[in-house]
Amino acid sequence: MDNRSFYNEILTDHNLRPGHKHALADANMELRGVNPSCGDDITLRLRVEDGVIRDGAYTGDGCAISQASADMMLDLIVGRSVEEAMRLSEIFLRMIKGKVTPAELDELEEAAALIDVSHMPARVKCAVLGWHTMETLLNGEEQE
Amino acid sequence: MNIASVRADFPLIAAYGEIAYLDNAATAQKPRAVLEAERRFYEESNANPLRGLYALSQRATDVYENARESVRAFINASSTEEIIFTRNASESLNLAACSWSQAFLREGDEVLVTVLEHHSNMLPWQQAAKRAGAVLKFLESDERGVITETAFRAALSDKTKLVAMTQISNVLGVENDIKRFAAIAHEHGAAFVCDGAQSVPHIRVDVQALDVDFLAFSGHKMCGPMGIGVLYGKKKWLKKMPPFLFGGEMIEYVTRESATWAELPHKFEAGTVNAAGAAGLAAAIDYYNALGFDAITAREEELSRVAMEALTAVPHLRLLGSADWREHHGIFTFTVDDVHPHDIAAILDGDGVCVRAGHHCAQPLMQYLRTPSTVRASLAFYNTEEEIGRLAESLSRVRERMGYGQ
Numbered sequence: 175m176d177n178r179s180f181y182n183e184i185l186t187d188h189n190l191r192p193g194h195k196h197a198l199a200d201a202n203m204e205l206r207g208v209n210p211s212c213g214d215d216i217t218l219r220l221r222v223e224d225g226v227i228r229d230g231a232y233t234g235d236g237c238a239i240s241q242a243s244a245d246m247m248l249d250l251i252v253g254r255s256v257e258e259a260m261r262l263s264e265i266f267l268r269m270i271k272g273k274v275t276p277a278e279l280d281e282l283e284e285a286a287a288l289i290d291v292s293h294m295p296a297r298v299k300c301a302v303l304g305w306h307t308m309e310t311l312l313n314g315e316e317q318e
Numbered sequence: 319m320n321i322a323s324v325r326a327d328f329p330l331i332a333a334y335g336e337i338a339y340l341d342n343a344a345t346a347q348k349p350r351a352v353l354e355a356e357r358r359f360y361e362e363s364n365a366n367p368l369r370g371l372y373a374l375s376q377r378a379t380d381v382y383e384n385a386r387e388s389v390r391a392f393i394n395a396s397s398t399e400e401i402i403f404t405r406n407a408s409e410s411l412n413l414a415a416c417s418w419s420q421a422f423l424r425e426g427d428e429v430l431v432t433v434l435e436h437h438s439n440m441l442p443w444q445q446a447a448k449r450a451g452a453v454l455k456f457l458e459s460d461e462r463g464v465i466t467e468t469a470f471r472a473a474l475s476d477k478t479k480l481v482a483m484t485q486i487s488n489v490l491g492v493e494n495d496i497k498r499f500a501a502i503a504h505e506h507g508a509a510f511v512c513d514g515a516q517s518v519p520h521i522r523v524d525v526q527a528l529d530v531d532f533l534a535f536s537g538h539k540m541c542g543p544m545g546i547g548v549l550y551g552k553k554k555w556l557k558k559m560p561p562f563l564f565g566g567e568m569i570e571y572v573t574r575e576s577a578t579w580a581e582l583p584h585k586f587e588a589g590t591v592n593a594a595g596a597a598g599l600a601a602a603i604d605y606y607n608a609l610g611f612d613a614i615t616a617r618e619e620e621l622s623r624v625a626m627e628a629l630t631a632v633p634h635l636r637l638l639g640s641a642d643w644r645e646h647h648g649i650f651t652f653t654v655d656d657v658h659p660h661d662i663a664a665i666l667d668g669d670g671v672c673v674r675a676g677h678h679c680a681q682p683l684m685q686y687l688r689t690p691s692t693v694r695a696s697l698a699f700y701n702t703e704e705e706i707g708r709l710a711e712s713l714s715r716v717r718e719r720m721g722y723g724q
């Protein structure tokens with residue numbers, strides 16, 4: 175595909191000027207996510223209180239897709255309930271598989287800019303790294 | 319070499335002119351003659367080789383064994399008994415490591431590998447050393463990827479039983495002086511294994527002149543089919559090594575409790591062999607011979623010179639290894655400031671340029687060079703100056719596309 179449109183301004187802006195790429199001193203949850211084959215490596219930190227994600231941040235290295243996707247995700251989920259974050263994550267992962275409705279796409283806000291990853295199988299694991307890490311982290315809490 | 323006519327020999331290149339295929343170190347494209355040889359085997363000679371007593375099976379056997387003779391002549395081995403067909407260089411090196419180590423590696427012995435090795439010429443030795451209670455030692459290179467004779471001699475000891483070294487690095491393109499290193503290893507009584515995956519397709523390799531004990535290479539990197547590779551081994555070792563895989567057509571006599579093994583090389587070729595793949599590899603060798611190895615090497619050197627000039631002119635590009643094109647053998651590994659290699663490869667793909675990004679199955683080398691991930695463009699004789707121009711042009715726009723200024 176022509177990735178002139180894929181590496182769009184939304185993606186490059188989140189990669190170059192991430193809003194959530196920093197430490198989070200008062201985080202109460204933390205999980206590292208790694209793609210061993212390509213080396214994307216992030217650590218996701220959340221502050222979750224009363225079932226609501228009050229704040230979130232990440233640190234790490236990786237390709238623009240992995241880093242921007244984590245940043246977009248945090249834009250979307252900070253301030254929402256854990257339940258809501260999980261629902262949006264499920265929509266995001268379905269978008270990457272190419273099975274999403276226009277209404278659902280609207281709900282993903284800027285993260286919808288990654289829809290073309292559904293045509294780039296090699297980059298799927300980059301795009302979903304942050305989201306999988308969040309799901310594992312939040313599922314872990316529910317089990318406790 | 320008439321490049322237009324050479325390119326017309328490759329159906330994929332002819333069909334997809336918009337693709338600049340610059341990932342030849344991963345696998346090469348296939349000329350029509352190779353595809354036809356595989357097809358012809360199935361259409362005209364298909365039977366299980368080495369078994370049947372009927373004429374058709376004999377024909378299949380002849381195709382397979384003639385291919386072995388082609389390989390023998392290609393690398394100048396002294397006997398076809400020393401040519402073992404495998405799936406690829408990785409399997410060849412696993413065979414050598416498992417089988418040789420079982421016979422000759424003991425507790426406290428040392429195996430020496432270099433930091434340049436592809437995982438395929440490191441992990442089999444790492445695991446074989448572990449099983450034997452032997453020690454795996456690493457030989458470091460300098461920052462250009464050069465292994466010096468002084469460093470090599472210093473790393474050898476009277477405990478060194480085997481040295482495993484690549485002839486051409488799949489990351490830096492640098493060539494080791496295998497003949498010299500093999501001679502020094504032999505002075506110390508150590509066997510010498512050469513990984514020829516990146517060298518056999520690009521420079522003339524003569525196993526007797528190099529005097530290596532083993533040489534491994536893949537067919538698919540030299541325009542042959544996937545699924546056929548070669549292990550050359552000196553008879554004096556192969557005779558004393560136990561089989562690697564057990565099964566059909568590698569036995570002499572079998573009882574419920576024991577077995578004796580077939581003669582070389584069949585001792586190491588258990589099960590139904592890849593006769594069509596061998597036929598394809600023989601056709602690839604014929605293709606190389608028709609073009610002439612000197613012409614191939616000269617063409618690839620010229621492309622290396624052009625590539626070095628083009629890449630060093632790209633702003634913010636950092637090339638790994640030597641600044642001299644003569645030391646690259648068509649392999650150029652680099653980074654572009656601030657842009658992740660996977661994003662670079664994706665942007666190049668958008669411009670129809672195929673390159674590899676990642677750690678190139680050489681993580682110890684990448685750690686040593688302190689570069690977790692890089693981009694690699696690798697050339698073959700059928701590439702063109704125009705394709706290299708497209709690579710450089712696309713690379714020079716990568717930062718801008720990713721939102722950086724010029």
